[in-house]
Every structure is written in C-alpha cells, then in structure tokens.
Amino acid sequence: MPTLRIHRWLALVAAPALALLADVAVGAPSGASAGPANVLLLTVDTLRADRLSGYGYSRRTSPHIDRLMAAGVRFDQARTVEPLTGPAMTSMLTGLHPHEHGATRNGLPMRPGLPSLARTLDAHGWATAAFVGTWPLRHRLSGLGEHFQTYEEVLTRRRWFGLVRQEANADDVNERALAWLEANAGRRRPFFLWAHYVEPHAPYVFHGEQAARLGLGKGASADKSDRYDTEIAFVDAAIGELLAWLEARPALARSTMVVLTSDHGESLGEHGDWGHGRTLYEPALRIPLGVTWPDRLAPRTVAAPASLRDVAATVLGLLGLPPLPAGRGYDWSGVLEGRRPEPAGRETRHQAHRGAFLGRGDAREARRNGLLAVARLRGGIKEMLLLPSSRRRVFDLRSDPAEQGRAAEPADAATAELAEWLAAVELGLAAAADGPGAQVDAESAEQLRALGYLD
DSSP: OOOOOOOOOGGGGOOOOGGGGGGSOTTOOTTTSSSOOEEEEEEETTOOGGGSGGGTOSSOOOHHHHHHHHTSEEEEEEEOSSSSHHHHHHHHHHOOOHHHHSOOSTTOOOOTTOOOHHHHHHHTTOEEEEEEOBGGGOHHHHOGGGGOSEEEEOOOBOTTTTSOOOBOOHHHHHHHHHHHHHHTTTOSSOEEEEEEEOTTOTTOOOOHHHHHHHTOOOGGGOOHHHHHHHHHHHHHHHHHHHHHHHHTSHHHHHTEEEEEEESOOOEESGGGOEESSSOOSHHHHEEEEEEEOTTTSOOEEEOSOEETTHHHHHHHHHHTOOOOSTTSSOOOHHHHTTSSOOOTTOEEEEEEEOSBOOSSSOHHHHHHTOEEEEEEEETTEEEEEETTTTEEEEEETTTOTTOOOOOEEEGGGSOHHHHHHHHHHHHHHHHGGGSOOOOOOHHHHHHHHHTTOBO
C-alpha cells in the first residue's frame, strides 16, 4: 500500500548537512539562546501506565522511558478520552472529545478544518511532521494528514499474523523520523515532530532479546502478558535510540520539549477482557504522560487527574502561544512551571464506542449507534454507565483500584453530572452524523474482520 506524503512547503525538501545541526540553536528555551522551542511528541500504542517500571511495575520494562520522565514532569493519573487509536489521537491533537471532532471510531475521519496543535504551530512558523506506524492513523481513515506539512504513513510490516501490511515496527518509525530530522538539520525554524509507535499492540510479538533481559523464557512458554512486556521493552529501546540521537546534539536537546504518552491502555484479562475499545475500566483508560524540557521544567510528579485532551493546550501554554478555542483541554503549563498549584476537584470524562468502521455501511449510523459506555472520574470516584443496558457502576479507585466492587445500579440512579454527560455525547453524535466516512480496500477490510478486529 503506497505511503502517503503531504508536503506543502518546498523548503522542507532540502537536506542540509547533518554536521550543522549541533551548531544551530533550533528553538532554544529562554535562558539558553534566542528562538522558540522544538516539540518532540512520542506516542506508544496500547501502553498502560502500570506496566512501566517508572510507574511501579516490578519488571524493568522501560528504562529509557523511565529516565526521560524522571528528568521532567510525570503525570500519575493520566487517562485517555476513548480507548481507540483514531479517536484518542485526534482528541490529543485537537483538545476535543470524540463526539465533538467526529472521529468516534477507527475508520471514521475527523471533521475537516478543525484547529489543532499542529495547525497552530504551523501558523506560528514551526515545521511540522508526523510519522505514524499503524493503519487507524492513515490519512484517509483519520483525516489527520491535513494538519501536518509532512504526514507519512509508515506501513511496512505484517504484524497481524502475516496477513495485512498495515503497521510498522519501532525501528521503521525511527528510521523515517530521524531521516526527516537530518533533512531539516541546520534550519533555524523550530520543529514539531510526532512519532507514533504501534508496539505493544496485539498480537504481542515476542522479542527474544528483550525477553532475556527481563528474565523470561523461550517464546513458546511466554503467555500473552509476558509477550506484551517484551513489546514494551522493544519500543522502549527504540525510543532510547531516538533520545540518544537528540542528546548527542546538546544545543538541540536543550531546546527541545519532549512529550511522551499513549493513545490508550490494554486489558490483559482483567474483568474477563482482553484488548481495548469497548470498556472503560482502568487497564484500558490509564496511560503514561510525561513532559520533559531541560532547563525549563523541574522534575516532579503531578497527582491530579489529567486527560489526553490536555496535551495540545499544555504544549501551547508552555510555548507561550495563543490557545485553542475555549473548552479544549486543560492547560497545565502554570502547574508544570510552578506558578500555580494542581487543580482541586478536577474531573475527567470518557466514552467508549464500537470498534473499527471500515466497510461500506452508513457512516451516519456508525457514529450515532456506536456508543457503548460513558464515564466520569472525580475525587477518585469513577462512575460508568453501560449502554444499551443502562446499567451503572461506581468504583472508589482510592480503596478499590482494581475495580472489583462491581456494584451495578439502574440508570435512574446515575448522578445528574453523568446524565448530563451522556446527553452531551448523544447530542454531539447526532450533530456529527453528517461527518465524513472512509473505507479501506475490500481485501484488507475482510482480513481484519476475519481476525475479529472489525464489527
């Protein structure tokens, strides 16, 4: 399947000598040298926070990610807005909820023309590029390509049991991202580079070298959970290589803000569930989130709840740029810079929809009828409403982090806030029903459906 490349500025085609890079202060922060900062956004597919050693996991799965986050601000209670890649990444870049931007399911593109982090940086002089290694982020399925000057789909591998060439591994993504950085070496314009890695997404490829480091046995004896851990270790090593490239250029490293997060987590047997997308339990919701910016952000941990929707607002706030329209995520820059305390009583809201929509059906009905659950979290209390059964579940995550209470109540017992949230989502879905639809080729769709990935 051909690689999509969108180049709007001819200046990006030039490839200056790499040797110039270390001598040019591309976007250094105040106090170092003049100019705005670069932004490196790293997202790791299907990465749950509690499987990182820096978040307390017993296996040392993530030494490079741990080191990165230890040097900056780490959010302890960050969660995705929806546990599907396309909707989550669109929310990250726009600050909107899925029912607002329209990309509620993989394969349903966002509304065209929306403001975003990438577009804002573009308008203020940043060179913008994205290298994405998974099929839900293809431009024709997500609409995200229109937001970047360069948008490349790195689809070089057949991870799904050799059937579909719709993904890449972390080394492939690194190769393309580093090539772009080298091609832009020496330019005085700051850059915004987004790299999205597919590991540790199912089918959880077993990585023997990483397994040996983690003290695991042979591939034949590794269960799904162990293979998942080797996937994390594999992508962590690749991220370490990218960071090493950056750190070898001290001026560039000092002038670059690095944000690392995930689109969603993964259920590994909890609540009898494997995978992600259809439920709002913590394994699929809770994600890592860290912001590192040398000489600007002191190392610390933020305990207040954060949302993936906050990324765009926070990056723009840290850069001192105009914000996205009101209501599009929370700007944590004041907290990260020590100018204000963590917000008290912060509430995050979440939604779950049916899986990928890639067939020839009605996109209008796919948006309107795909909602499976909504949830809100405040003060450690998580309230979920499961649809269409209209059953309510409430958990106190402070005393019951594994959500074992399993208390179900009728929908009419839902709080006014949850009922209001459900109404807002349903209203937004009705308004977004006329949004764009998309399709993959029939052969790929049939193969994915045979694997149980599609409805």
